[in-house]
Amino acid sequence: MEMGMEEHKVFYTVEEIASDLCIRKGEAAELVKKMHRELKAAGKLTIAGKVPIAWYERQKEYSFLEGWQQPEHIPLTEKRLLNLKEFCTYSGMGQHMAREFAKGTGIEKRIGHRVLYDRVLFDRWCNKNKSFGL
Secondary structure, X not given: OOOOHHHHOOEEEHXXXXXXXXXXXXXXXXXXXXXXXXXXXXXXXXXXXXXXXXXXXXXXXXXXXXXXXXXXXXXXXXXXXXXXXXXXXXXXXXXXXXXHHHHHHOOEEEEOOEEEEEHHHHHHHHHHOHHHOO
């Protein structure tokens, strides 16, 4: 079985953090700088524009959102384009199957370097293909 690069990913970029938090790229860059200061204070090395995924997730869960406006949560049923994690949640598929399915059915949309999944097209596919047991 061939594994994609995303499965071995260690760092998040500014763009990915901006997308994850639904904030502007500039705000995400400031957040990365803040996390870099904390990493350096802890004696860790940093890479410009990137933070370790494990560090980011821990900081996100516990501390760095203090003073930041967390965006309102938008239900998946109200979003047109979903990231991979959201599409997997919405469809009930695992990442590998979701990627393959989306490519084969035209649900996958590329905007620049981002890969998004069209929820409306997925819903239409489901409605047309009820015989698949969905």
